[in-house]
Amino acid sequence: MNKKQLIMEKSLELFAKQGFEATSIQQITEYCGISKGAFYLSFKSKDELIIALIDHFMMQFTADADYIVKNTKVEEKLVYEFYFSTFNSFQKHSDFTKVLMKEQSHTLNKEFIVKMQTYDKLFEKSILSMIDRVYGEVVDLIKYDLVYCIKGFISIYSQLFLFQKIPVDLNLLSRSLVEKTNLLAKHTTIPFISQDLIHLGKQLTQEEMTKEQILDIMDQKIMEIEESIEKESLVLLRQHLLEPTLSPAIVKGLLENIRNHSHCKWISYLLRSYYEF
DSSP states (O other): OOHHHHHHHHHHHHHHHHOTTTOOHHHHHHHHTOOHHHHHHHOSSHHHHHHHHHHHHHHHHHHHHHHHHHHOOOHHHHHHHHHHHHHHHHHHTHHHHHHHHHHHTTOOOHHHHHHHHHHHHHHHHHHHHHHHHHHGGGGTTTHHHHHHHHHHHHHHHHHHHHTSOOOOOHHHHHHHHHHHHHHHHHHOOOOOSOHHHHHHTOGGGOSOOOHHHHHHHHHHHHHHSOSSHHHHHHHHHHHHHHSOOSOHHHHHHHHHHHTTSTTTHHHHHHHHHHHTO
16 A cells, blocks of 8 residues: 555544544644655645545546446346445445535535535436436436435435444345335426526536546556556557557457456546447
8 A cells, every 4th residue: 555545544534533624634644654744745735635535436436326327238227226336335435425425514615515516417417327228208307306316315315324323235225215216207297407407507517528638547547556457458448549449349348347446447437438338
């Protein structure tokens, strides 16, 4: 584990206990067993560390949700797989999820707010794609309301195991929410959230990432990752992005190689979006 990863891992433990505001850089360095100088070599400030944590975990959540929506073959199972994967991720990264849910309600940090709004819009995009796949044109009038209902289910029910420490059967929870979602999709007749209202909130995510920006991220990750099948796949994907020579099937196979590596999830997501897979 390098110094930057150590700081992120240990600081998250403190943030989960004390919150962002109450945790000082001094406490972080003491908890990590490093000097302040070592901290500032990795992060310019505590705010930069917080944003790095948000990016690290939210990129994984976003990429996983997108993968489930695009790669679940049986549409009848898609809503279940989406709920199960999301709750499983929240449970797996419970420290981060808890501190994030606590801090969102009272933070005044503009960069934090913008980051979360951006990832929230990407998550909504995955939910909307899932709704279109599963329910089709039948729910066109109420699909945006359905997006917010699904987000509400996820937010409220996740609190059962994040804050109340109630033992939760994720399989049962997911099946129960599939039933509720199906009932809403079938019987809701009065829409509230219109397409025009949704468009008002899209300014933050309208700008598509360029090929050059994706290449910059790939170069950074290639340097960070040790020799492995993921690194080899990343190098081949970079070469293909510069000069397309591989078939779509091979590109999809290479993306599958990297998608579960914590450093590559976001790149996998960006490339799938770039190639429209």
